[in-house]
Amino acid sequence: MTYLYQEQNWQSQMSDLITSPAELLNILELSVDDLLSGALLASEQFKLRVPRAFVRKMQVGNAFDPLLLQILPHHLELEEHQGFITDPLGEEQANQLPGVLHKYKSRFLLTLTGACAVHCRYCFRRHFPYQENLPKSEDWLKIKDYLEAHPEINEVILSGGDPLTLSNRKLALWIERLTTLNQIKILRIHSRVPIVIPERIDEELVSLLKNSRLRVILVVHSNHPAELDDLTCSKLSQLAKHNILVLNQAVLLKGVNDSAQILVELSHRLFEAQILPYYLHVLDKVKGAHHFDLGTEKINEIYTEVLASLPGYLVPKLVREIAGENNKTPLFGVTTF
Ligand code: SF4
Known part of the structure; x- marks a missing residue:
């Protein structure tokens, strides 16, 4: 360099x-x-x-x-491409209150910031109108009312933007608020920051997460083994020592990780860092990302080889999120998606 x-x-x-x-x-x-x-x-x-x-x-x-x-x-x-749109997951419809997306029965997404440490060109939220949707401190009471009116919700997902761009103080404030509700048992944090700035896993954050009453799951986002250098792996593996489950979700991207060999290496590298592969998403059809799209046939070919090369616990689930569906849709073996 x-x-x-x-x-x-x-x-x-x-x-x-x-x-x-x-x-x-x-x-x-x-x-x-x-x-x-x-x-x-x-x-x-x-x-x-x-x-x-x-x-x-x-x-x-x-x-x-x-x-x-x-x-x-x-x-x-x-370029414009048919079917590639600004809101491929229909999130504006699921947007119940500022910062709140309620898409799945027991889970509830809270978007506390529109900021990310990195802009991923394929991001399905690249057109999301964050500025109109961020909850202010005074919105907490409305969010609390909403949660109490939906006792089936037991898990809150802090999503993005990227919640780990927030200060530890602000994160602690929101976690404390959520902790006051007995119905909430699990806190999930979706973040790419630890992959792009591993120092984000600092002592204060580890302490905040390990001391929470909530069961904490960190879902990181890494697409390629070259993202997981020794510092990144060592910072993330610290979390496992404190009973914080770390999972990874990846997106299958043309030119980036479109081979079984790369995905197999990614799974092994994650496992070394005590992270389990969770989802392998096919590309969401967001406007501006068409050039990352792989055809169905190629995806099935790659995934077949991944399945044959890894033990089950290292195989991420191949899924697509479909607007309005009650869960992510498993895809392997499906001939059109
Ligand atoms: S970090 Fe996540 S939310 Fe931010 S641009 Fe990348 S994929 Fe999108």
Whole structure:
């Protein structure tokens, strides 16, 4: 690499994200003009945002690096494709109150921030109107009323944006509020921050999660084994020591992880870090992400090989989320999806 790494806490890394395509390409010693012009155009719609720690995991000089492809804006995002829309999961309909998505019977999604540490180009929420949907502190009473009116809800999922971009103080405040409701037994946190800024797993966060009355599950999002360097694995494996279950969800992406060999390696690497593979999502048909789509046949071919190569506990479930359905839809063996 062309620059030196100095250890930084996660807050300073968050305030020093790369947002300029030219700077990113320069760091990676890529001087492909059409990459830059496409990135500039596409980033007008969904900005480039990536932590320097994640860029350090990329291969210098490789325009097809699988980590780079996930975050570099591309001119193909500007194409229109039939069936690729701004709200592929129908989340605006499930949006009951600011910050609240109630899609599944016993689970309840709470979006406390629209911010992410990284902008993944395939994100199904890339067009989500976060600013109109964030709960303010005074909305807590309405959320509490909603939960009490739905005693079947026993699990709250902090989702994103990315909840681990919030300070530990703010997280603690919301966890404390949820803890006052006896019906809530499980707290799930969906986050990609520990993968892109491993220092986010700091002592204060570990202490907050391990001391909660709630059973805590952290679901991280890693798509490729190159994302899981030693620091990332060591930070995440600390959580297991405190009875915090860590699961991974990945998205199957053309050009990034579209081979059984990569997915098998990902599962093994996760297991070394005491993380279990949970879901392998097929791409949600969000506008701007068509170029990541793999055909049904290719997906089935890859997944068949994954099944044959791994013990069952290391095979993530192949699923699609379908708007309005009561659960994620398992896909293996389905011939059209
Ligand atoms: S971190 Fe998650 S919510 Fe944020 S852009 Fe990536 S996939 Fe979307």
